[in-house]
Amino acid sequence: MDRIPSPRELTIAGRACVIMAYAGGLAGIAAGTLLLREDELAFAVIIWTLTFAVGAVLMAVSMIIRALSGLAAQLGRVDADVRLLAEDHARSLPPRDGGRDPWLRH
Numbered sequence: 001m002d003r004i005p006s007p008r009e010l011t012i013a014g015r016a017c018v019i020m021a022y023a024g025g026l027a028g029i030a031a032g033t034l035l036l037r038e039d040e041l042a043f044a045v046i047i048w049t050l051t052f053a054v055g056a057v058l059m060a061v062s063m064i065i066r067a068l069s070g071l072a073a074q075l076g077r078v079d080a081d082v083r084l085l086a087e088d089h090a091r092s093l094p095p096r097d098g099g100r101d102p103w104l105r106h
Helices: 007-037 041-092
Strands: none
Touching: 007 041
């Protein structure tokens, strides 16, 4: 993975997981109902159970992705604050050693 997704992209991915969970749930209910009409109770229950499990997993993935999105947004704000503090600190120090970086970066 070459690029880290932005918080906005993570939020969109979380919403997509929720949409897929609802779409899968509706498809599972429809398929189970059609099987129930044809007197296939066992297969209908299996379809409904699988649909519930897949929907639950997708909702859990959505919650994890949204949590990561919030963390990424918070880390982005902290990173910006640290950069501002470092720049302010660098401006407040008198030049020494030929104007070297006070953070000892060369």
